Amino acid sequence: MANPALSAPLYDRISRRNNIPRAIELIILCLIFSLLIYRLLSLKDHGFTWVLALLCESWFTFTWGLIISTKWNQVEYMTYPKRLLQRKLELPPVDMFVTTADPVLEPPILTVNTVLSLLAVDYPADKLACYVSDDGASPLTFYSLVEASKFAKIWVPFCKKYNVQIRAPFRFFSVESTSPQDVSLEFQQEWKRMKGEYEKLSQKIEDASRRSQPCELTGDFADFSNIQRNNHPTIIKVIWENKEGVSNGVPHVIYISREKRPKQPHHFKAGAMNTLTRVSGMITNAPFMLNLDCDMYVNNPQIVVHAMSLLLGVTNERDCAFVQSPQIFYDGLKDDPFGNQLVVLYEVSQL
Incomplete structure (x- = not known):
């Protein structure tokens, strides 16, 4: 009879429920597109200043869209090191x-x-x-x-x-x-x-x-x-x-x-x-x-x-090439006035 510990996965991929953030992001997207359309329709009346504003806002929309696309389907990984040891695998x-x-x-x-x-x-x-x-x-x-x-x-x-x-x-x-x-x-x-x-x-x-x-x-x-x-x-x-x-x-x-x-x-x-x-x-x-x-x-x-x-838990070797751990900084200034902790990167963009 097979041992359940040997067939249990070494990690679980857990999907997050983020319906409310998705709804908020869709509302923001609609507002941004409305602003861009308004800029386009009003270019003749405001000249070069609005052309420059349109370019800046278009670039912001593009980068914002990239960030949101990476956060749309949020997942967490739960690893089980004890299961790895229970399998008595030859650790590499x-x-x-x-x-x-x-x-x-x-x-x-x-x-x-x-x-x-x-x-x-x-x-x-x-x-x-x-x-x-x-x-x-x-x-x-x-x-x-x-x-x-x-x-x-x-x-x-x-x-x-x-x-x-x-x-x-x-x-x-x-x-x-x-x-x-x-x-x-x-x-x-x-x-x-x-x-x-x-x-x-x-x-x-x-x-x-x-x-x-x-x-x-x-x-x-x-x-x-x-x-x-x-x-x-x-x-x-x-x-x-x-x-x-x-x-x-x-x-x-x-x-x-x-x-x-x-x-x-x-x-x-x-x-x-x-x-x-x-x-x-x-x-x-x-x-x-x-x-x-x-x-x-x-x-x-x-x-x-x-x-x-x-x-080692992936079924296909091509599914996982590297594992990245978030970096936590020590001895930082109170309230991080210079943004050294990269809160936006680690807690917003990569959430």
Whole structure:
């Protein structure tokens, strides 16, 4: 007899009831067309000013129509990660990409937190690999990642043991709700220990950033000696390798600084991503990739499992090529006066 869990879908596509918004949008459409017709019939009486207004309003109508067409049939996706695990499928490997370009504009501590949040996601560690592209060819960035990989050996088990939701340390220790009050004595002790270790890591990176060189350019750091930011060969360093293939350990961490020459176009982040895919194809060659900027972090540790539920749950491989998660910005100004939170894009246009 077949197990119902094996035949249950990995996700559901739920249609929203949006009859009232549709009615409002149709009324607005009628009003806009009435305005355009009025403009056309009155052009002879008002001259060039109304021609310009007609062009602007026509363009607004076109863009508004595009937005409404994408929102007309609204759906939600409900994923079921537990069903994916119940099927005991061979979970595919995932390569995680992080890109950074300037250790001054993008401080390494931000990159470190992004990497740590990725290393601690709820997915078998032997199926993950984190690649960091450093377009600045900075020994400080490399040094920071080396130190972060040491911290990850205690940070990852801590997050998974206590089911920590926010797994970027700088956010975890800054949120009031994570204060170890009204919790077990064991967690209080572990929380204090982890905070102390993270402060040591932050201090090491801060001290290194104040020196002309973060450390002696010998050993693994020898490749960074006598190089220019825009004129150097490719640098690839395996910072940490999960040799034993432990599923609850720390995933691979690989540092990449692509070759740069003064007279060759680099194509900025697109070029960095191309290099990441080529290098990862030679090392781990995962069929799926997760891409983040260096100033982002994973606020949901099950992001990979949710994405796999969508990517593996489709009956036709052509029905789903990528999964996009909305971006939420932290430390924004009150009431967002400059629109940095992109509310119109994420909560209106993409609703």
